[in-house]
Amino acid sequence: MSDFLSIITDSRWQHWQKAQRLACAAENCLTYPAVGGEAGKMLAEGIICDIHEGPAPYRPRYTVPDYRKFLSQGSEFLGLSPAGDIFSAIGNLLAIYRFVPSITGYPVYIGQLDELLDPYLADVDESTGRSLLRMMMDHVAAVLPDAFVHANIGPRDSSIARWLLEIEGRRRSAVPNLTLKYSPAVTPPALAEQAALTALDVAKPCFANHEAYQQLWPQGYAIVSCYNALPVGGGSHTLVRLNLARLAGQAADTSDFLDRQLPAAVACLAEIINARSRFLVEQSQFYATSFLIKEGLLDPQRFTAMAGVFGLYECLLGLGEGRLGQDDSALVAARAILGRCRQLLDEQPAVHCRGSGDRLAFHAQSGIDSDVGITPGVRIRSGCEPHLFEQIKVAGELHGYFDAGVSDIYVFDSTASSNPRGLKRVIDGAMASGVRMLACYRSDADLIRITGYLVKRSDLEKLGRQPGLHQATVTLAAGAIAGGTVLPRAVRPG
Amino acid sequence: MWLLVSKIIRQSFIDGPGSRMVVFLQGCNLRCIYCHNPETRGLCSACGKCLTSCPAGALGRQELSIVWRAEMCRGCECCLGVCPESADPRAQWLPAGEIYRRFAADAAFLDGITLSGGEASRQSREWLPLAGWLHNDGKTLFVDSNGMMTAASRQEVLTAADGVLLDFKALDRRVHRALTGVDNLPVLEFMAAAAAADKLYELRTVIVPGYTDAPDSIAAMARHIACLPGRPFWRLIAFRRHGVRGDGTGLPEPGGERMEELAAVAAAVLGRGRIIVR
Ligand code: SF4
Ligand code: SF4
Ligand code: SF4
Numbered sequence: 001m002s003d004f005l006s007i008i009t010d011s012r013w014q015h016w017q018k019a020q021r022l023a024c025a026a027e028n029c030l031t032y033p034a035v036g037g038e039a040g041k042m043l044a045e046g047i048i049c050d051i052h053e054g055p056a057p058y059r060p061r062y063t064v065p066d067y068r069k070f071l072s073q074g075s076e077f078l079g080l081s082p083a084g085d086i087f088s089a090i091g092n093l094l095a096i097y098r099f100v101p102s103i104t105g106y107p108v109y110i111g112q113l114d115e116l117l118d119p120y121l122a123d124v125d126e127s128t129g130r131s132l133l134r135m136m137m138d139h140v141a142a143v144l145p146d147a148f149v150h151a152n153i154g155p156r157d158s159s160i161a162r163w164l165l166e167i168e169g170r171r172r173s174a175v176p177n178l179t180l181k182y183s184p185a186v187t188p189p190a191l192a193e194q195a196a197l198t199a200l201d202v203a204k205p206c207f208a209n210h211e212a213y214q215q216l217w218p219q220g221y222a223i224v225s226c227y228n229a230l231p232v233g234g235g236s237h238t239l240v241r242l243n244l245a246r247l248a249g250q251a252a253d254t255s256d257f258l259d260r261q262l263p264a265a266v267a268c269l270a271e272i273i274n275a276r277s278r279f280l281v282e283q284s285q286f287y288a289t290s291f292l293i294k295e296g297l298l299d300p301q302r303f304t305a306m307a308g309v310f311g312l313y314e315c316l317l318g319l320g321e322g323r324l325g326q327d328d329s330a331l332v333a334a335r336a337i338l339g340r341c342r343q344l345l346d347e348q349p350a351v352h353c354r355g356s357g358d359r360l361a362f363h364a365q366s367g368i369d370s371d372v373g374i375t376p377g378v379r380i381r382s383g384c385e386p387h388l389f390e391q392i393k394v395a396g397e398l399h400g401y402f403d404a405g406v407s408d409i410y411v412f413d414s415t416a417s418s419n420p421r422g423l424k425r426v427i428d429g430a431m432a433s434g435v436r437m438l439a440c441y442r443s444d445a446d447l448i449r450i451t452g453y454l455v456k457r458s459d460l461e462k463l464g465r466q467p468g469l470h471q472a473t474v475t476l477a478a479g480a481i482a483g484g485t486v487l488p489r490a491v492r493p494g
Numbered sequence: 495m496w497l498l499v500s501k502i503i504r505q506s507f508i509d510g511p512g513s514r515m516v517v518f519l520q521g522c523n524l525r526c527i528y529c530h531n532p533e534t535r536g537l538c539s540a541c542g543k544c545l546t547s548c549p550a551g552a553l554g555r556q557e558l559s560i561v562w563r564a565e566m567c568r569g570c571e572c573c574l575g576v577c578p579e580s581a582d583p584r585a586q587w588l589p590a591g592e593i594y595r596r597f598a599a600d601a602a603f604l605d606g607i608t609l610s611g612g613e614a615s616r617q618s619r620e621w622l623p624l625a626g627w628l629h630n631d632g633k634t635l636f637v638d639s640n641g642m643m644t645a646a647s648r649q650e651v652l653t654a655a656d657g658v659l660l661d662f663k664a665l666d667r668r669v670h671r672a673l674t675g676v677d678n679l680p681v682l683e684f685m686a687a688a689a690a691a692d693k694l695y696e697l698r699t700v701i702v703p704g705y706t707d708a709p710d711s712i713a714a715m716a717r718h719i720a721c722l723p724g725r726p727f728w729r730l731i732a733f734r735r736h737g738v739r740g741d742g743t744g745l746p747e748p749g750g751e752r753m754e755e756l757a758a759v760a761a762a763v764l765g766r767g768r769i770i771v772r
Contacts, residue, residue: 387504387505388505388603389504389505389600389603392603412507415506415507415508416507418507418508418770419507419508419511419512419513421511421512421513421605422507422511422512422513422514422605423507423513425512425513425603425604425605426505426513426603428602429602429603429604430603432602433602
């Protein structure tokens, strides 16, 4: 009870921020979905981590609504007619976002904006179209102040895509996050170069390897939250991640790791994921009650559940395989480990995962605030990067193991801004090398990426002086930097 | 075909179009007072003065030449200051094929190679095959030059290279003499020939206060450039004392405002899109 009171009386937060914290605290009073002793132990030891999802999931971690369908049919539940023009299209979208559930309380996906809005542009002149888009982005940033809120554009050219890049280049806000689905064969060079220059300035858009993701998710995918690739019209019930670095600490050597530690840990990982999915689907009633399901904007058959890994870099160090990015032995071991993970995951049951063909989806998790000294996903530890080309080649070798999202971050110096063509060449090279998702920024830019989310350097500096900043992710990023926990949530394995 | 290479940069955004590998070739025929890379100018006479300057013991003698052991080198550059020839004991003889092999390993990320220096045209016969290999791969070869070269080299550069980045140190002959010790007529001729061949990609001018920072002379240079066919870019580079030796160390550096002012003068003639300031 004192927990609740201390949240209520805390002078750092706005009332709605307190409401979110109160909801977390209340959920944390419940018991965790029943898992076996071994799985419980791995959760307690932090070898497996559910990323503070809470013990009683009552909404999927990530949802990816079919907004195209929403615009064409309106919503009975929300009392909205089908969108007839650009005004009602934007109005309807802004109305529904607030009701799109996710783990953060904010929608992690706000749509493929070019496809959604371009068809309505015939009604208005260019300056009205731009003003509306700008208004929409300002509204999203104010009402959904969270950098996991993610919009998609591309791979085709469109007025909306070009305007959005321009507007986001000027707004310089971490919200919304933006991904360009990129295909060198489809995306015109001018759009790719504009996107690359914008990314240097404001650390977005990210570039997603459209050719690769299209093959993985033939019925359509979206990039949401922090580089997750998920099926449109579905989403992911949960994401539970395996700390490869910590698991390596228990292994005698690499073969022990591959033959004993990984099989046991992956079995526990799958058990926890399945227990959470089962609770969500079979007990929480989400899929039976949500109007998004009833109106066909989400389809339970298009959901999956994600198994994540992180800390590969430290795992390899711990196993004595050397430094990823420097030593060939590390890359060889990295491939063996990820290949083994994928194989072991495929041997596990995947409850309520029709959206990914009844397999668990595999994700390289980009880290959270409480990861101290552990590198996100399968990246090379920051500060230890080899030459950019080597970094890209290593990523290209490792990204292919992941269907549900994996990413790398490339930092360029200021000379890149004068040469968009060269920058595009490097990005094209990365895609050809097998990189599935990349973010970049310029070393002297204000908007940067901390592990995965976007944050302003200037906001981070402000945070020390002025608590209760509007954007939730600023606090998260500060936590990631300080290596301390910002939103501590008790994890009580059953 | 072996090339004397001072160093290789795997990737640059400022040495020609796109993303490029840059190969710095050892040896230059000029002695500009503001030279930023004086160690790339000379050729080693194997005098041995640098041997004792190396704190890492990375330098030694083998028969008549100096050997450099890359794995022992700490990059401290103590060896450079003592060299009477403005040479670099770390310069390496590499076959053109080895340079191509290194390029090919990174080719997915690169548009081509830029040969810089020193003065790249001095080894034009040796690097000629590189152009053919790159063209076969759909990649390009650019040459960064001071414009002072033999007729044979000029022919080779203008036929084999896809583009030239050319020093335009000064239009005024007295200023050019003061900076380089030589007249600029051959440079202006090469400039015209490269432009006529549609190979003049970029001109480069180092702004040194008292020498090249008068708005009038910048305007005159801009008008000269405006008359060239092919619309080359013009890069204005602020003089920096870093790395400079000899008389040049006493030269003043231009401020950012001065650079912007000169860029505006240049842009008034050529358009902002063609001016690059660094
Ligand atoms: S031409 Fe270039 S390398 Fe040669 S001396 Fe002059 S500045 Fe130095
Ligand atoms: S590099 Fe210079 S100092 Fe060293 S041996 Fe050659 S000429 Fe002499
Ligand atoms: S830079 Fe020159 S002096 Fe320094 S360690 Fe290398 S070879 Fe020796």
